[in-house]
Amino acid sequence: MANNYGNRPSISPTTIVVAAVYLLVSVVGINWFTTFIPGIFPPQASAESKSVDELFFILMIVGGIVFFLIQGMLLISVIAFRARGDDTSDGPTYHGNMVLEIVWTVIPSLVVVFLAVISFNVWSQNSAPKANVNMVNGASIPINVIGARYAWTHTYETGRLTPNGDAIIINSGANLHTYIGQNVDLSLQTQDVIHSYWVPAMRVKQDLLPGDPRQGGRPTELRFTPVRIEGVVYPAEYPIVCAELCGDGHGRMRGAVIVYEDEAQYLEQFFEPAIHAILNPPADPVLRGEVEIQNYICNSCHVLDSLGWTGLTGPPLNGIADRAGERVPGQSAEEYIANSIWNSGAFRVPGYDQQMAAFGPDVVDAANVMTPEQLYSIVAYLCTQGEQSDCDMENSVTAIPDAIMTVFAMEVDITFGMSDDAAVEDGTPDTGAVEEAAESNAQNDSA
Amino acid sequence: MTTYIERVEKQKISDQRAAAIRLKNNRLGMNIFQVSWIMAFVALIVVNWQLRFNYSQWPPAGVPPFDLLLPSVATLALLFSSILVAQALKVLRSGFGAAFLVKWRLAIGLGALFMAIIVYEFLNVSAAAMATQYGNTFRLMTGFHFVHALAILAIMCRVYQGANLGKYSGDEHDSWAVEGAAKLWYFVTFAWMLFYVVLYWIR
C-alpha cells in the first residue's frame, strides 16, 4: 500500500549504534568470506577456471552484502523489537512505504542485470570456439570421449597411418592427456545413458546425450585450455567425474586429465610411446591381447585385478581361465571364452541377469567392432587369467584360432599368429563414427 | 423469536443463494479445468514439435503424408456436433424439450462419426510412418484425444438418457449436467482443432 498512514516504527539511538557496528562487522565479514574462496575451489587448472572464479568472487561479494544485510536486519529486529516482559501491546500500524518498496525492487533489478551482463561476458569468452584446437606436432587431431556405463574412454585420431594403411588411433582409456596451453576441444558421445563429463579443476562440464547411431550419434563439445599452476610438478593429474546419474556404478565412473608441462613432454611421455606401441605390437598374442582388451569397455562391467578393473554388473574375470572349460558342456575353455565375447547371449552366468553388449566384426556399434585377430589375442590374454588354466596354452597359436573357427564356423582366410614384420592393424575402430545403440547395454553374461 | 413461516422463508432464500453459488462454482471450476487440462494437449504438441527437429523434413523422408480428406470430414463432423450442442443448450434454456433431444442426439451421432473416422485413421497408419516419430506422435496424440472424447461422449449419452426422462428443466440451476457436458464437448472440439492443425497442416 502506498500511503504512509499510521505511526512509523521508532528507531532508538541504540538501534542506530547497533546498526553502525553491524555495518562495520559486515564489511569485515564480507572481506573475511572472500579469503575462503581459493580454499573452496579445486585448483585453477584452466584459463576458464580463472574467469569462473572471478565471476564467483563477484557473486560472493554481492551475495555477501545481501546475506549480511538481511541476517543483520533480522538480528537487529530480534534484539531491538522483542516484546519485553508482559508487554501485550501491538506494534505500530504501519502499512508500507512506497519509496522503500520501489528502492528494493529497482536496486535488485539493477544488480541482477549487472550479474547477467558479467555472466554473459564470461560465458561468451569461455564458450567461444578457439582456433588451433588439439594441436599436436603442428596438426589438429580430433579427440573423442566415449562414455559408457561406467567408464570413460579417450581416443586421439592421430592422422597417421600404419604401414598397411590403417589409421592410427591412440586409446588412452579413462585418462585424457593434454599439455599446458593446448586448446582442448573434445567431442563427447555416449554408448548408453546420459553421462556428464566434468573436470572440476577446469570448471567445465558437458552432458553426453544419446543420439541416433544411424545419424552418427549426437556428439557434444567441450572446450578448455590448461594453464600452468605455480608450484605444481608436471605432469599433473586432475580428476574427471561423471556428474549425471547413470546407474549402479555412477560414483565409480572416474578418470583423470593428465596435464604435461609442454608439448615436448607430452610427445615424449605420451604421444610418441603410444604410437610406437601401436606400430610395434608385441609378437606374443597374450601381450597384444592385454593391450587390445583395454580398448574395449569391458572394464565398465567386469572386475579384473591384473588390470585394476572394478566393474560390478558383470561376473568377475579374475581366474576366468580356471572356470572357462567347465561352463558349457562340450565347449573347451578357448571356445567358451570366444563364444561369450562374440556371441554374448549364448550363455548367461548364473546370478547375472543382464546381457553383455555385442562384440564382433559386424556389430552396429563401431566402438565394439572386433576382428578375429583381436578376438584371438583377447582370448589368449584371458587364458592367462587363472592358476591352472583350462586353455591349451602349449599350442595357443593353433588351438585358440581353431577354437574360434569351430565355434563360429568361420570362413576367414586370416593367418592367426604373428609374423615378425607385419604390423597388426590397430584394434581400435574409427571412433569418429562411434555410434550409440541403446541396447548396447554393456552388461555381461559370459566368463 | 422467529415464526415458523419466517424460518421457512429464510431457509428458502439461503437455499437459493446456495444454488446460485453452486452454479457459479461449477462454471468457474469448469473453465479452470478447461484451461488446465488443455495444457496436457499442449504438452503433446510440444512433443510433436520437438521431435520434428530430429528429422530434416516433416513428414520424414520416405514417409507419405497423411491423407487429408477423411480427417477433415471428421473435423467438420466434430465442429458441427459442437455447434449442435450449443444450439441444443440454447433450446433447452428456452424450454423446448423435444428439439433439445433431437439436436443432442444428432450431436452424439456426429461425435460418434468423428470418433469412428479417427479410429480408422489410428489403425491405418502406414508402416513407414510408424517407423518414425511421424506415425508415433500421430498415434500418441489421436489416442490421447480419443480417450478423452470417448469419456465425454459417454457423459453426453448419460445426459441424453436423463433428458429423455425429463430430468432437466430450462432453469440453469437445474441443468448443470447438460451445460457441463456441453462445455466438456467444446473442450474436446477445441483440443482436436489444435491437433488437427498440428498433425495435418503444419509441415
Place this chain on the structure above:
Amino acid sequence: MATIAVPLGGGQSRQEIEAVRRPALSEYLRWSVDHKIIGVQYGVTSLLFFIIGGALAMGIRLELWTPELDFMVSGAAYNSLFTMHGTIMIFLFIIPMWAAYGNFVVPLQLGAKDMAFPWLNAFAFWLIPPAGVVMLLGYFVSPAEAGWTSYPPLSTLFSGDGQTLWALGAHLLGLSSILGSINFIVTILNMRPPEMTIWRMPLLCWAVLATSIIAVMATPFLAGALTLLLLDRMTGTTFFDASGGGDVLLWQNIFWFYSHPAVYIMVLPGMGVLSEVLSIHSRKPVFGYRMVGLSSMAIAIVGFTVWAHHMFTSLQPELRIPFMITTMIIAVPTGIKMFSWLGTIWGGKIRFTSAMLFALGFMSMFVIGGITGVMLAALPFDIHVHDTYFVVSHFHFVLFGGSVFAIYAALYHWFPKITGRMMDETLGRIHFVFTYLGFLITFFPMHIVGMLGMPRRVAVYDPAFTDFNRLISLAAFVLGFSTFIVLYNIARSYFHGPIAGANPWRALTLEWATTSPPPPTNFHDDPIPYEDPYGYGTKAATAYIEAIDMAFDRREAAPSGAD
C-alpha cells in the same frame, strides 16, 4: 474506519459453543467431505511420508559416512534411496502438506462453510494414499533408481518395473494436485464474503491462489511426460529413444516445465504462511501488502519461463543465455517478499513463539538459498557446480530451510485451531534449536564439497571429502532426531496441551473468529471479516479481537500465547 466490525452475526448460545468438540478418530479414517477432516487427513498422511522420506535420508547419510560402498548392498540400492527420498519428500510430503494447511485454513480464512467442491476435495485426497502405496510397492520388484528426475534413457531402457510403478504413482499424485488446485482457485475467487475484496484477502490465500494457478497450468505437463514415459516403458514406443527418432531432451524439457514451477508450488504457500505468522506474532501489519500479494503472482508467472536452467549442461549453448536471464529476474519478486517481511517485523513487538522462531528461521535460511540460487543462475558458475552437492545444498535451503521451516511454523501456529489445544512452547523452542543448527550444519558444508568436486547422487566419492561428509552426516542425524521432538510434542499436546480458546494469538483473520476446533459448519453465522486482515495496532482491531473473545466467552485478559 471508526465503526467496530463485529466478527459474528451473533445469536449462538453458550451451549452451542460447548457442544463443539473434536471429531472422533474414526472420522479421520473414512471418507469425509468436511474440509477440516480432509485437511487433517492430508496432514497426517504427509507426516507419515515425511517420516519415511526422512528415514531414507538417514540411510543416504549412513552410506556417505565412508567414501566406499558399505552400508548399502549396491550402487543401485543407494540410487533407490535418494530416488525415493526425493520423490516422497516432494510429491508425498511437501505438496500434500500444503494442501493440508490450504484445506484446513483457507475456507476458514474466507469465512466459508466448506470448499467449493467438497466431494472433489475428498477425492483428491484419497488419490494420495494409493499413489504412495503404488510408489512404495516398487520395493517389492526393483525400486525406481533413476533419481526423482527420472531422466531417460536411464529410466526407460535401463531400469526395472519399479520405475513403472513410480510413474503410475506420480501420475495419480499429479491428478490429485490438479483437482485440489481447481478447488482452491474456485474457493478463493468465489467463496469470499462480500466484505472481503481481493485486496483484503489474507496473504495465505494469495499464496495458495498463486500456487494453485501454477499447479493447474504446469501439472498437465507432468501428466504428458509421465504418459510418454509409461508408453516408452510398456508399449515399446520410442519417444525418448534416440535410435527410434526420439529425443532424451524432450523429457527434460517437459519434465522441467512442470518441475521448476513445482518448486514454487512447494515454497509459495510457505511464503504465505510467513506473511501470516510474522505479522501476527510481531503484532504489526504486513509491510507492503499489495506487493507481497502481487509478488506471489509475479513468481508464478516468471516461474514458467526458467525451466531450462536445469538443462544448462545439456541444452544447446545458444539457448542457455535467455534462461539465465529469466532465472535471475525471479530473484526480484523473491527479494520483494524478503524485504517486506523484514519491514513487517521491523519496529514490531516480536513474540518468540515457536511459530515465530521457525518463521524467522525460514527468513535466515531461505536467504542463503536465494543467494545460491542467483549464483546458480550465473551460467559459467553453474557449469562448474551443476549436478553437484552445491545444488543439493541450494535446493535443501529452499525446500527445507524454506518449505519445511514454514510447515513447522504453520504447525505451531494453527495446531491450536486444528485441535483446540496449544502446543508445548518449550519443546517447540528446543525443536527449533535442534532443527536450525542441525539443518545449517548439515547443508551449509555441502556447498563447499560441491564446489570442490563432489557430484550428487554418488555412493562412492573421493576420500578427500570424507571429513566433510562425516560432519554432514552427524549433523543430519541431529536433524533427524529433532523430528522426534516435534512428533512427541504433537502427540502430547493433542492430549494434554492447554485449551487454546478461539483466538490464542489474538489474530484478525477469520479462522480465529470461531471455536477451536471449528464446528462442522465452521461458523454459526456468516462472519464479518475485519476490514484489514493485518491491521494490528489500532483501537478498532483491538475491539474486534475483544469481540471475538467475548463471543466465545473468554473474558479473561487474553494472553499472547507466550512471552
